[in-house]
Amino acid sequence: TSLSMVRTMADAYKVQAMAGQRLTAWCALHAATLGAAQALDLADEIGSLEAGRVADVCVWDWAADPVSRRRIGAARGLHERAFAWMTLADDRNLVATFVAGTARFRRAPAAPTLPSA
Numbered sequence: 562t563s564l565s566m567v568r569t570m571a572d573a574y575k576v577q578a579m580a581g582q583r584l585t586a587w588c589a590l591h592a593a594t595l596g597a598a599q600a601l602d603l604a605d606e607i608g609s610l611e612a613g614r615v616a617d618v619c620v621w622d623w624a625a626d627p628v629s630r631r632r633i634g635a636a637r638g639l640h641e642r643a644f645a646w647m648t649l650a651d652d653r654n655l656v657a658t659f660v661a662g663t664a665r666f667r668r669a670p671a672a673p674t675l676p677s678a
Contacts, residue, residue: 566593567650574648586643620657621650629654 570589577584598608607615623646624630632645658666
């Protein structure tokens with residue numbers, strides 16, 4: 562396992578796939594956020610972005626590297642983009658982290674590159 566929730570979601574997808582089950586990006590994201598809060602009986606305090614809730618937030622660049630950029634570019638909708646992020650994202654994709662509303666980490670997003678001919 563990993564301390565990275567994105568890596569944990571990707572691993573959950575792989576485990577489900579080996580068992581012949583399908584884990585959608587939306588189900589994985591729910592399990593990592595509101596589902597986890599519900600399991601801890603803390604859904605009235607954490608787990609979703611709502612007024613009055615406590616939240617730590619990460620900002621992601623879904624296309625920070627060439628592989629992600631190509632996969633995101635080929636995605637046919639938001640779910641495919643979320644799935645690509647879930648399975649491909651790593652520390653290069655993380656742009657900023659906010660803890661209790663305070664920026665704790667910031668990185669400039671990757672500069673766009675022109676496709677090679």
